[in-house]
Amino acid sequence: MLRAIVTSSDSVPSVPGFRFAGVTAGIKKRGGPDLGAILAERPIPTAAVLTTNQVQAAPVLLTRERVSRGRAQLLLVNSGCANACTGAPGMRATVSSCAAAGRAFGVEAEDVLPASTGVIGQLLPVDRVKAALPLLKAGMREDGLADFSRAILTTDKGPKVAGVQLTLERKKVTVVAVAKGAGMIHPNMATTLGFVLTDAKVPPALLRRLLRSATDATFNALTVDGDTSTNDCIIAMASGVSGHAALTSTGRAVSRLEAAIREVLGGVGRMIVADGEGSRHVVQLEVRGLRTDAEARRIAATVATSNLVKTAFFGQDPNWGRLIAAAGRAGVRFDADVAQVHVGDVRIVHRGVAVGPEAERAAHAIMSGPEYSVRLTLGRGPGKARYLTCDLGTDYVKLNADYRS
C-alpha cells in the first residue's frame, strides 16, 4: 500500500541519505532563488531520461555522458538560464561550474550532474554560480527540499513536490519527486525538469528501467503545448540507506517501487499541467477500442495537442466534432461509425452521431470544472491510452507572446 506523504508544498518530506539547498545566485534577471543542489552521502545509483530534441543544451550533453556510468553524488541545478545554443563556450561554462561545485562539496567532478532551465541562447554566468557555492553549501539540509523546489522554478506558479512511503522487504522506504515546468517547454524560461529521490536500494540498471517506464506513463503522456525542450531532463537517485537488501530485477518489491515512482512522477506531472501557462482545466483524456495501445496513444497525443480541441476546452464547449476530427488525422485507422464520446460520465456521441442537446448541456456543466475526463471509444479493440492535457486560453498566448527584452 502506498501512503502519500505530500502532494503539495505544504509539508515537504525528507528522503534519508539526501541533503538539499536552494539559494539566490543572481542568475535570474528578476531575482529570486535560482540555484539548487541535491547531495548524496557518496556516489549512488543514478539514472536519467533526457530530451529527445536534436538540439540539446550543454548540461544535457554533460549529464548524458556522466550518467552513463550509472552513478552520481551531486545534482547542480539552475533556473533563469538554459545554457542552450551557446556552443563551445556554453559547454565550458557547464563543465567549469560543475568542477567548482565538486571542489566546494568534496565530490569527484565526474559525479556532479548539471541541469539548467531558462532563457535559450544565453551563456551560463559561471562567476555567479561560483560565487554562490559557499552559500549553497552552507544551506544544505536534510529538510531543505522546499528550498530546492523553489530554486528550480521559472514561470511556474508554485513548487511541485509529491512523495509516498511504502514498505519494501519490511523496511520503510520513501520516494519523492520534485519538478518544475509550466509548459512542456516555456522556451524563454524553458523546460521541464524532474528529480526522483528514494532511499530504496536499487542497482543502476534497474533504476534506469523503472524510471523509463514511469516516465513513459506520466511525463511522456502529458502536454501543455506539444513542444519539447532543449533541456528536458528527469534524474533518479537511490541512496539505498533504507536498509533492505538490494532489489533484484523482478519480483513484488520491484513492482511496488515501480508503482511508487509512477505515483510521484504522475503527481508532479499533474501539477505541471494544472500550472500549464494560463490553463484553467486539467483534462484526463482516455482513448479506447483501438487494435493496440500504440495506436491509442498516437490518437491520444494528437487529440491532446490539437489547438482546436484545447480552445474548445477553454470555451467549455463539448465540441465532439473537433475531438473526432483530431482523432481522424492521427494516421490510425478506426471506424468512426461506432465512435462513442464521453465527458465525465455523460455520453455525448453514440455510434458516431450526436446524442443530443441535453447531453451536451450536461457535458458543458462538467467542463466548467477545474478537472474532468474525456473518453473516446473508437472501436472494440483492446488498445487504450491515457494522456493529460489542458485548455488553451488567451493567457497562454499573452504569456508566450511577450517580447523578451
Next chain:
Amino acid sequence: MLRAIVTSSDSVPSVPGFRFAGVTAGIKKRGGPDLGAILAERPIPTAAVLTTNQVQAAPVLLTRERVSRGRAQLLLVNSGCANACTGAPGMRATVSSCAAAGRAFGVEAEDVLPASTGVIGQLLPVDRVKAALPLLKAGMREDGLADFSRAILTTDKGPKVAGVQLTLERKKVTVVAVAKGAGMIHPNMATTLGFVLTDAKVPPALLRRLLRSATDATFNALTVDGDTSTNDCIIAMASGVSGHAALTSTGRAVSRLEAAIREVLGGVGRMIVADGEGSRHVVQLEVRGLRTDAEARRIAATVATSNLVKTAFFGQDPNWGRLIAAAGRAGVRFDADVAQVHVGDVRIVHRGVAVGPEAERAAHAIMSGPEYSVRLTLGRGPGKARYLTCDLGTDYVKLNADYRS
C-alpha cells in the same frame, strides 16, 4: 509568361465553358449566401484531392467515389453545414440533394460532385437545398464566379479568387482558383475547399497529376492551426473549350499549365493564411541545408505548427531559441552548431549562436509587418522546403473558444 488576371475579388474573371451561381438557401443559421454551383457544358475531365482524415464527411465519400471516373459536370457546394459525422442519414441527404440538382440542371446524377463546409455533426437540410435549386439554376451566369465565391464562405473575412491567363499552343487559356477557409479547419464551420477551373484541354489522368503536384506545393505546405478537416477538398475541372489540341503527359505546355495551376492555388492559399483566424502576420518559412527535401519539409511543418513559434510571431519577437527548439523535435538529424537563422535579410543566428541585440532589434522591426520571411539554414545539404504560416494570437483563441450554442 503567366499574366495574373485577378488576385482579389475586385475583378473576378470568367472561365470559358463554365457558369456559376451562389444563392441563399437558409442553411446558415446567421443567413447569407450558402449554396453555390459550378456547371460545365457537358461532362468534362475532373480530378480531386480529398482529405486524408480518417473521418470523412458524406460529400467527401461521394465525391471520392464519383471522381474516380475522371469526369463531372456539376459541382454543388454548400456552406453552413459540413454533413460530417452524420452516419447513413448524412449519406442519404448528400445523395438525395445531388440527385435533385442533377434533375434540375439536366445532368446525370453520377456527374454531380458535392462539397460541404460548416458545422460538424449536423445533417444537411435537404429540403432547403431542394427548395433553392430553381433560384440557383436561374442564377447561373458566365460571370457568376463572384457570387459562387461568396456562397462557399464560413468564418472567412472575404472571398478568395486568383486567376492567370497564359498561351498554350497559341491559344489563350485561363486558369482560375476559388477557395474558402480561414483555418485548415475551423471545426464548427469547418474546412478548406478549393476549386480550380480552366478551359485548357487536359485528359483526366494528367489533370489529376497536375492538381496533386500543385496541391503539395501550395495547400499542403501551409498551416493556420495544424488541424485538418473531415471535409477538405480541392477539385479541378478542365472544360477544354480553349481550342488547342489535348495536352499529352509531358512537354513545355504541360509545365506551363502546371505552373499556372500552382500560381492560382498558391494565390488563394496565401489568402487563406492571411485570413487565418485572427492572424496579423503571414510568415514565409524556408528551411534549407538538410540532406533531402523530405527532411526539410518535416522540419518546416513542425516549426510552422509550433504554438511557441506562432505566439512569438504574434509578439513580433525574433525568438530564435523557439525556432531551433521546434526544428530539433521534428525527428530529423542536423547539426545545430552550424545553424543560421534569418528574419527577412537580417541574420540573427550564425553558427548556432546569437548574432546580437542589434540584429534582433532589426528583426523585430521586420516582424511588425504584415508579411515577412524566416529562413532556417541547418547544414550544407541540398534539401530545402517552404511553408506558409501565420501568428497565433488572442483572437484565434477567442474565435475558437466560443461555445457553439
